[in-house]
Amino acid sequence: MLRHAVFAACAVTVLAGQTWAEIAPADIVWQEGAIAQPLADQPGDPESGKKIMTTNALGNCVACHLIGTMPDVQFQGNIGPALDGAASRYTEAQLRGIVVDSKKTFEGTEMPAMYKTSGFIRPGNAYTGKAAPADLPPILSAQQIEDVVAYLLTLKE
């Protein structure tokens, strides 16, 4: 109930052309692995999304996925399926859910959750090998998730 109230309040602020705060990982409203509501106030920027998806220290999606629309990006991996046509297979809400925490869509998948901050075994501080700080940030920020989703939405078949 409370969640619905928050949702409505957000919708109102959008109509008024104002901004609202980011949605924290713990506050996400899930619908069967999908997330209808954007996590950040700014609309996603696909160009920035592409950068995030190809940067090792950020999303590094190309470590595991081939993306045919990025022929300039070398050494794309094949742990997961090719992402071409992803937007024809999934809705925006489903894509957001997959990027935030793919294990809610694909049980036991190798794909890491990009917007999750707890529930890990021996979490580290990024790639230092040292213990994580108490307030471990998610791998991607709310806005970065929206940027990635915006790029994925361009992948129509």
Place this chain on the structure above:
Amino acid sequence: MMLRKSRTTIAALALGAVTLGMTPALADPHPDAELVVNGEITIPTRGTAPAYLDGHLTELYSGWLFREDETRAMQMDDFDNPAMVFTDAGLEAWDTVEGTEGKSCATCHHEIESMAGVRAAMPKYNEKAGDLWSLEEYINACRTERMGAEKLKWNSDKMKAMTLALSIQSRGMPISVNIDGPSKPYWEQGREIYYTRYGQLEMSCANCHEDNWGNMIRADHLSQGHINAFPVYRLKDAGVVSIHQRFVGCVRDTRAETFEAGSPEFKALELYVASRGVGLAIEGAGVRP
């Protein structure tokens, strides 16, 4: 050929590679390369997986088969293998007197060839210590208890030189670790660690080396993650990498807090990973990109 879900994506990748005009990515281990070192020591690089892997692996493939032609060639000739400089330092240390007792390794053990088979059985339960010991610990026990020399650090150059010199004495010998009796609880702990999804990426050893060997993770061609070629020379680091150092790197890459080299956890993992390679042989001084 094994059937795994990811095989389908290889076909997709190959197709994509053609349309993109890139060279098709590698997939499987080299189909027929043979590892013959210096034209005389033939080392088997394929084997049948032990029954206790329950079919998770059926064929075993040495990491050597997943590397590029040039890297494989370097490991086939000791003149080209950059690890051999370090190995020579280890061979020299074998005969060098150190410590308060005026002894070298050779004083007690004579020719280093007497060490044939030792590396192949490591890590091994030590009755007297009542603990599982890696080769590094056996070396240090000789140094401190019998030679009166100082302990070597696990990942020091001197330690790696000695483990290299000992490893090449077992070249071509089958991995023969004991996993029964007092070793059993360590083996079970190691298996538990192998399948635990650590870190913020929530990935286990098995996610990469059991579910996805043969696949590409970015530019890396994933092998089955065996330790039969260790210590290896890593071209990228221009240095020798110990078994536990490799474990540290892999766990760190899952955005996890790693265990330390020489920790009980990594010794148990070493025993379990070694046992996954029973069917392969010790290569001694592998070369990796």
